[in-house]
Amino acid sequence: MERILFTDQPVLHPATLPGMRDRTITIGSVSKEYRMIGWRVGWIVGPRAIMADIGLVSLTNVVCQVGIGMSGAAAALTAIDDGVAAARATWRTRRDLILDELSDLPVVRPDGGWSLLIDTATLGLSPDKASRLAFKDGEIAATPMTGWGSPDRAGRYLRFVYANEPVDRLRGIRERLRKAWSV
Incomplete structure (x- = not known):
């Protein structure tokens, strides 16, 4: 929900702080910002050393996405005006x-x-x-x-x-x- 802020302050990502890139896991989703509640399409970005384990956990805990969900997320993420503002x-x-x-x-x-x-x-x-x-x-x-x-x-x-x-x-x-x- 990092783009749904009312403070007009820039978002401070922990991974951008000195020494934090290899200690930060970022999780994102189209559910909130793009008003796609229930679609459960998202992503995880983090240090290479832990991503394999996260991938294994995700395989057993996340339901496979339906095609329309992935296509809808791709359209939202690549739109010139995504409607978030x-x-x-x-x-x-x-x-x-x-x-x-x-x-x-x-x-x-x-x-x-x-x-x-x-x-x-x-x-x-x-x-x-x-x-x-x-x-x-x-x-x-x-x-x-x-x-x-x-x-x-x-x-x-x-x-x-x-x-x-x-x-x-x-x-x-x-x-x-x-x-x-x-x-």
């Missing part, structure tokens, strides 16, 4: 709207991507309960981050994905959460 602008607009609307809540400000987190534990709600209430009373689908990391950290957060939500649907999200969570 336009998508990034759209996602930034959506992110900015949500941040504005939820400014009084404990939101983790994302500098890229197309989702954000709210620390629902700070509000006295478990992420599971916050998710259920948001869906039932606020008509908002959000994912508890339970199980996505250490329980003391990830277990505090609820994830909102705004990748495909139109701005008109995002407007009023604060009122819907106020109704659902009584905060």
Whole structure:
């Protein structure tokens, strides 16, 4: 997701730092940047000494790609205008709207991507309960981050994905959460 940044800062690749080229493994995919979710087409670049082992692991853990997935990825990667800049602008607009609307809540400000987190534990709600209430009373689908990391950290957060939500649907999200969570 290195091209889905809102900071206008250049991406710092660890492999470009002194002494790090032979110690860095880079994994990429068309799934996020190119909006090809579920296509599972990607790549791994790293030091020659470890790539043979990575290849063996990949053979037993990765399903072979269907032809349309590989052709679609090739088209995205070689397009003159791949649409990433336009998508990034759209996602930034959506992110900015949500941040504005939820400014009084404990939101983790994302500098890229197309989702954000709210620390629902700070509000006295478990992420599971916050998710259920948001869906039932606020008509908002959000994912508890339970199980996505250490329980003391990830277990505090609820994830909102705004990748495909139109701005008109995002407007009023604060009122819907106020109704659902009584905060």
